[in-house]
Amino acid sequence: MNKPQGTLDKPKLTFAQKCKTMRGQQIICTIVFLFVPLLLLFTFTYLPFFKMVQFSFYNRDYLRVRSFVGLRNYIDVFTRSDCFQALKLSLYYMVGSVFQISLALLFATILSFKVRGSRFFRGALYFPRLICGIAVGFIFKFFLNPGFVLDTLLGWIGIANTPNWLENQAINNIVLVCCSLWKYIGQNIVLFIGGIASVDPVLYEAADLDGANAWQRFKSIIIPSIRTIVVLNLILSISGALSVFEMPYVVTNGTFGTSTYFVVMNKLAHTDMKVGLASAMAVVLLVIIVLVTVIQKLVEKWLDYRENWPHDYGTKEASK
Template identity: 45%
Template sequence: MTRRRLPAHWLYLAPALALLITFTYVPVGNMVWYSFHRWDGLDVVMDPVGWDNYVRVLTDERYWRVFLVSLYYFAASFAQIAIALYFAVVLSFHTRFRNLFKGILFFPYLLNGVAVGFVFLYLFQPGGTLDSLLGLLGLGDQARLWLGDPDVANVSLAGTSVWRFTGLNFVLFLGAIQSIPAEIYEAAEIDGANRWHQFAYIIAPGIRRIISLSFILAISGSLAVFEIPFIMTGGANGTRTFVVQAYETAFQFRQIGLASAMAVVLLLVVLLLTWVQRRVLPDEEVSLT
């Protein structure tokens, strides 16, 4: 009787699957389990509460109102996609010092989010870098409490996220553009196509999947913002995001079950919006040849 051997590809996949299950699916399963209980994270016994945590998240204005703050970051994500796409198109062609500009654009994404938060704290503080720059330009009367005024605080934080994450979209777009065969551009130039025609009929269709991926990242990222508002304002002055609210609920108010329900709701919202986005912009095969 011969022993049935495990296919070799499963041996290669086993370590990755073990890490994925241990650090992703098991914690998610525990989070769903906690969401049906009242627990402070310390007691040995958890009190089952059924759907009460979810009802509270969906009906209490304090918990769903913070979703509106994500709209600032959602709008900012479109700005960073547009900026990244513009520079990726420009720097994909022969431009002086383009390697330098590539490094400058990607560098902010390499920085730690906490470090970015502290750097921009000095930028936005009263009498700080931004106010000094406005004074030099003769616009000193435009100085504001950039992080203290609820009318502009979220705009300031969203602008910080644009600066930090534009580099990621830039690299994705640049890699996709450079994967398009050069012969296609040469044929287009022979036919009299200018740069705009090349973008509209070659680049945009050729990187459609990456653009779609960027929108998915924009949706999930705008709903899951944490580092920048937590470090720079602590959620004060109307800048509290859903994740900051969940963090405070779990570790400040010791309501682990309720915070877990908030996390599950956030996950479902992201999945739903991603599904809608995929229906609106289906992933179709693109052929340029």
């Protein structure tokens, strides 16, 4: 029964007393403040998500459940021709996002150094991001239609016989990718400018003293310093590319082979009322996005590893 010597007896506190201690107050504050955002997160993100997963096992429309079908919806997603055909279009958008990020990096680097009117350009480049996606869609719909703005502009500089940008299947998806790029590049630029601003200016001075030119500075100082942000942007763009909706939906309404995965899903859910099947499509897409993100992370780790190991072992012989 005797307590070992040397241990302090903790004073026994009642629950009310515990609440009054510094620690107790901290916990109460945290709970109270976190409760609301967590509740919102749960009600509007997790609950609908769980419901969607549940829906995906049923044959149902919005108002009525017909029957439990087990995995049939998932089997349908993989055996139908249109779902994965639509996913192939995402390749256009993925290639586009690589261009988008390179271009954003270029603009961000230029705008981070002293350029006349750089504030104006930052604003101008970010501006499209502020316009509602549907409105951007309508802008491009009128911009690209035969005989409208783009054709007129090209006519002025002597280019006649333009193709029909939205109906020619060789180019219409590329045109739509360019529209997305115009809208979303501002986001990337802002993130990159933020990243570049956090680079220690001393590094540039040191590089200047060593006689580094602009390209060398970019390659050896900026890129390594903001690599996390580049990767973040890549992940966001790739998952964005898998779930493109606004542009093809508004500009072409999925016609002429521009129907992306989301456009197909939207039609199945809202006009054919196959809510179960559409939910299964959404779950499959989620799994694909998670996979792609994990693969990207792994590639990044591998690059890290490859870059670092010669230095770790300091084997000058090996690098010769």
